[in-house]
Amino acid sequence: MPDAYSSSPSSWISWFLSSKGNEYFCEVEEDYILDRFNLTGLNTEVQHYAQALDMITDNLDEEIQDDLRGNLDLQARLLYGLIHARWIVTARGLAKMLEKYKRADFGRCPRVLCQSQPLLPVGLTDVPYEKSVKLYCGRCEDIYSPKSSRHGSIDGAYFGTSFPHLLFLVYPNLIPPKSGPVELALAGRGDVEGSRRSRRVRDEQETEGVGEGMSTASVALKADRYRPRIFGFQVNEIAKLQRWQEAVRDRQITRLEELEENA
Numbered sequence: 091m092p093d094a095y096s097s098s099p100s101s102w103i104s105w106f107l108s109s110k111g112n113e114y115f116c117e118v119e120e121d122y123i124l125d126r127f128n129l130t131g132l133n134t135e136v137q138h139y140a141q142a143l144d145m146i147t148d149n150l151d152e153e154i155q156d157d158l159r160g161n162l163d164l165q166a167r168l169l170y171g172l173i174h175a176r177w178i179v180t181a182r183g184l185a186k187m188l189e190k191y192k193r194a195d196f197g198r199c200p201r202v203l204c205q206s207q208p209l210l211p212v213g214l215t216d217v218p219y220e221k222s223v224k225l226y227c228g229r230c231e232d233i234y235s236p237k238s239s240r241h242g243s244i245d246g247a248y249f250g251t252s253f254p255h256l257l258f259l260v261y262p263n264l265i266p267p268k269s270g271p272v273e274l275a276l277a278g279r280g281d282v283e284g285s286r287r288s289r290r291v292r293d294e295q296e297t298e299g300v301g302e303g304m305s306t307a308s309v310a311l312k313a314d315r316y317r318p319r320i321f322g323f324q325v326n327e328i329a330k331l332q333r334w335q336e337a338v339r340d341r342q343i344t345r346l347e348e349l350e351e352n353a
């Protein structure tokens with residue numbers, strides 16, 4: 091390994107952040123890392139924990155053997171990632187990630203209707219070495235894989251399963267408007283007959299483009315929805331909305347099946 095992180099003034103963290111492929115990560119403040127309380131439990135997840143910690147805080151003994159250094163480099167990345175997941179859900183960490191979100195550092199939603207909505211990184215599990223990072227769109231509430239393979243191989247546990255939802259909880263004014271579902275919800279409350287009529291029109295439009303030999307219902311049922319969670323619990327309001335949306339979907343499926351049988 092070149093002594094990239096021993097050459098001052100650049101620290102290990104600034105070297106890590108400027109490495110290609112690490113653009114999703116934000117800087118964890120040194121004060122946070124040096125407060126051992128914040129790192130509780132991580133010593134059991136990282137090998138050579140003390141030296142890995144010394145490495146990311148630039149306190150590593152220069153005389154460390156080269157064969158250990160290679161493994162230590164991996165362990166230091168793992169440790170930084172796990173600390174990062176904890177840091178980005180703190181007030182200061184959320185503020186740092188907010189800057190990156192505003193710059194669209196995590197890319198934009200590929201769905202046309204989302205009008206280039208910036209994405210947020212999310213993990214599908216908080217356990218490292220299980221799932222790579224995904225990108226969450228606050229508008230369509232769906233998740234996507236990063237376009238670049240460098241980003242696609244980042245461990246999702248370095249961002250955690252709660253981050254985007256906590257960000258929107260702390261900054262509710264940033265929750266993007268929901269185009270489709272909200273319109274539907276409003277229509278359902280007022281003129282029932284009118285909305286039923288317009289829904290039927292929408293049903294008929296939506297049946298277009300479905301491949302031959304495949305029933306609309308089977309396609310609709312295949313669409314597996316992403317469920318936002320905060321520390322393992324489903325986000326209450328979103329969960330309610332999703333239950334309502336699923337009830338509407340089920341009713342639409344029944345109607346479509348009837349239509350298809352009669353056709």
Ligand SMILES: [Zn+2]
Nearest residue numbers: 199204227230
């Ligand atoms: Zn979207």
